[in-house]
Amino acid sequence: xxxxxxxxxxxxxxxxxxxxxxxxxxxxxxxxxxxxxxxxxxxxxxxxxxxxxxxxxxxxxxxxxxxxxxxxxxxxxxxxxxxxxxxxxxxxxxxxxxxxxxxxxxxxxxxxxxxxxxxxxxxxxxxxxxxxxxxxxxxxxxxxxxxxxxxxxxxxxxxxxxxxxxxxxxxxxxxxxxxxxxxxxxxxxxxxxxxxxxxxxxxxxxxxxxxxxxxxxxxxxxxxxxxxxxxxxxxxxxxxxxxxxxxxxxxxxxxxxxxxxxxxxxxxxxxxxxxxxxxxxxxxxxxxxxxxxxxxxxxxxxxxxxxxxxxxxxxxxxxxxxxxxxxxxxxxxxxxxxxxxxxxxxxxxxxxxxxxxxxxxxxxxxxxxxxxxxxxxxxxxxxxxxxxxxxxxxxxxxxxxxxxxxxxxxxxxxxxxx
Numbered sequence: 001x002x003x004x005x006x007x008x009x010x011x012x013x014x015x016x017x018x019x020x021x022x023x024x025x026x027x028x029x030x031x032x033x034x035x036x037x038x039x040x041x042x043x044x045x046x047x048x049x050x051x052x053x054x055x056x057x058x059x060x061x062x063x064x065x066x067x068x069x070x071x072x073x074x075x076x077x078x079x080x081x082x083x084x085x086x087x088x089x090x091x092x093x094x095x096x097x098x099x100x101x102x103x104x105x106x107x108x109x110x111x112x113x114x115x116x117x118x119x120x121x122x123x124x125x126x127x128x129x130x131x132x133x134x135x136x137x138x139x140x141x142x143x144x145x146x147x148x149x150x151x152x153x154x155x156x157x158x159x160x161x162x163x164x165x166x167x168x169x170x171x172x173x174x175x176x177x178x179x180x181x182x183x184x185x186x187x188x189x190x191x192x193x194x195x196x197x198x199x200x201x202x203x204x205x206x207x208x209x210x211x212x213x214x215x216x217x218x219x220x221x222x223x224x225x226x227x228x229x230x231x232x233x234x235x236x237x238x239x240x241x242x243x244x245x246x247x248x249x250x251x252x253x254x255x256x257x258x259x260x261x262x263x264x265x266x267x268x269x270x271x272x273x274x275x276x277x278x279x280x281x282x283x284x285x286x287x288x289x290x291x292x293x294x295x296x297x298x299x300x301x302x303x304x305x306x307x308x309x310x311x312x313x314x315x316x317x318x319x320x321x322x323x324x325x326x327x328x329x330x331x332x333x334x335x336x337x338x339x340x341x342x343x344x345x346x347x348x349x350x351x352x353x354x355x356x357x358x359x360x361x362x363x364x365x366x367x368x369x370x371x372x373x374x375x376x377x378x379x380x381x382x383x384x385x386x387x388x389x390x391x392x393x394x395x396x397x398x399x400x401x402x403x404x405x406x407x408x409x410x411x412x413x414x415x416x417x418x
Contacts, residue, residue: 023066023399026130026174026216027353031262033311035357035400041416042360042372044385051404051415052102058093059410060127061351061395062174067133070105070152071097071401073408074140076126077109087116092127092142094150099401102415108154113145113161120170124395125410130174130216132182137198139182143171147184147196158201163189172260174216178242183229187213193231195245205245209238212258215309220265222287230286232259232272237284249288251297254279261309261319262353271312271332273304273319280304281317283335299335303328308397309353311361316377320363322350327363329377339379343371351395358403368392368409387414 027033041049058075065072078089090112096105112126120126129141137149137157144164149157163186173185181195181204193207212234219242220228227242235256239248255274263272265286273281283298307322316338317330325347329338347365355362360382361373368387374380387394388409396408404417 021400021402022068023401024134025065025132025176026063027262027309027355027397028400031176031216031218032264033309033353033355033397034313035355037357037400037403039403039418040358040360040400041405041418042383044387044416046387046389049385049416051417053415054097054102054104054413056408056410056412057095057107058127059125059393060408061124061410062127062408063130063397064399064406064408064413065131065133066099066399066401066406067138068152069099071099071102071406071413072131072133072138073097073413074127074129074131079126087112087114087118090114090116090126092140092145094131094138094140094154096152096154097413102413106154108150108156110142110145110148110156112142116144117166117168117170121168123393124170124172126170128170128172130397132175132177134177134198139175139177139198141171141173141175141184144189147175147182147201149182149198149201160196160201160203162186162194162196163192165189165191169214172214176217176219178219178227178229181242183217183219183242185210185213185215185217185231187211187231187233193217193229193240193245207238207240207245207247209233214258214260215262218263218265218270220268220270220286223268224287228286230263230265230270232261232263232274234258237263237270237272239286249290249292249296251284251291252293253282254300255304257306260307261305264310264312266312269298269332271310271317273310275304275306275322278302281310281330281335283332301330301335301337303330303337303340305350307351311354311356313356313375318354318356318361318375320350320354325350325365327371327373327379329379338377341379344369344384346390347371353397355398355400357400362398362405364394364398364407366394368394370407
């Protein structure tokens with residue numbers, strides 16, 4: 001499909017910074033969800049504030065990533081969202097767009113390794129994991145159909161299976177890079193955390209016991225100069241040596257439910273939240289060994305979220321309940337809840353994780369309504385904006401393209417800004 005252009009697209013081409021920061025993985029650098037860009041958008045609608053809009057050839061819930069002058073994202077074709085009768089024509093695609101204009105440059109299709117489940121619960125679909133890129137390759141995770149690497153022109157370089165199991169919710173965890181490794185949370189496919197050689201796709205290590213875990217791996221730099229990779233699972237958080245996969249520590253959380261939100265870390269402290277349990281969030285000091293539940297837990301709280309990930313900014317933890325449409329701010333040092341405020345119920349659920357830039361905190365609801373809050377421990381709503389007349393399907397986490405915001409629905413990718 002041809003992209004739709006606004007009259008400002010040519011100005012967009014001229015004004016795009018040559019060295020604009022890349023947003024090359026789920027939630028950007030380090031998975032933090034935070035950008036240092038200034039002048040990010042505050043207001044938009046279906047008729048205003050759109051730099052460009054590109055109709056997508058198929059649905060998906062993965063986020064776009066930005067690398068160099070290109071945007072990469074995934075979608076699927078061959079079966080309608082929801083439960084189908086046949087998956088013989090199911091294909092997943094890696095799509096490349098021009099960063100300045102949104103024009104499609106290429107799309108590469110990957111056939112599914114059948115059998116697959118005939119439908120994904122709540123119409124999440126078959127393209128949920130966000131790609132990750134470096135200067136040489138783009139890496140994607142298609143669940144049972146494997147981890148794949150492509151060059152920046154769309155040529156497939158390698159493909160590796162990390163497991164063959166299925167789940168009614170589909171696959172959702174996004175790969176991340178660590179040194180020369182691609183780290184993949186294959187909890188659904190094999191109950192494991194897998195590290196692949198990013199050049200050739202060969203498995204370098206595998207850690208087992210990753211149960212009911214749906215998030216991107218978190219790489220944590222410890223005070224000793226080592227790197228740990230953390231996985232939040234049902235009832236516990238596990239940490240492994242990021243270079244070898246050797247088990248390091250285990251922490252019991254008291255959260256007896258699957259874990260979707262990706263943990264975040266700063267200054268050697270891991271913050272994890274979950275949902276549907278009286279004890280839903282905690283802070284853990286990394287760097288321990290063995291069972292650390294009694295020695296390294298800094299605080300626990302009974303607030304959390306079942307789907308979107310938390311965000312850390314200026315000593316405060318921000319997150320929102322996926323089902324209650326309640327925004328929270330907690331003191332990152334003590335866990336004390338600073339505010340707990342209800343957002344617009346027309347959000348109709350929040351699956352996208354929040355992102356932050358220029359003092360603005362963005363919460364995107366599933367229907368295309370976005371609430372913008374001040375990134376401050378004092379609750380202040382700055383704006384409400386909607387796309388697709390609040391009738392779309394917006395499950396993907398927003399992406400910053402320098403000071404522009406990329407929002408993806410099942411139908412289109414929007415570039416918002418001046």
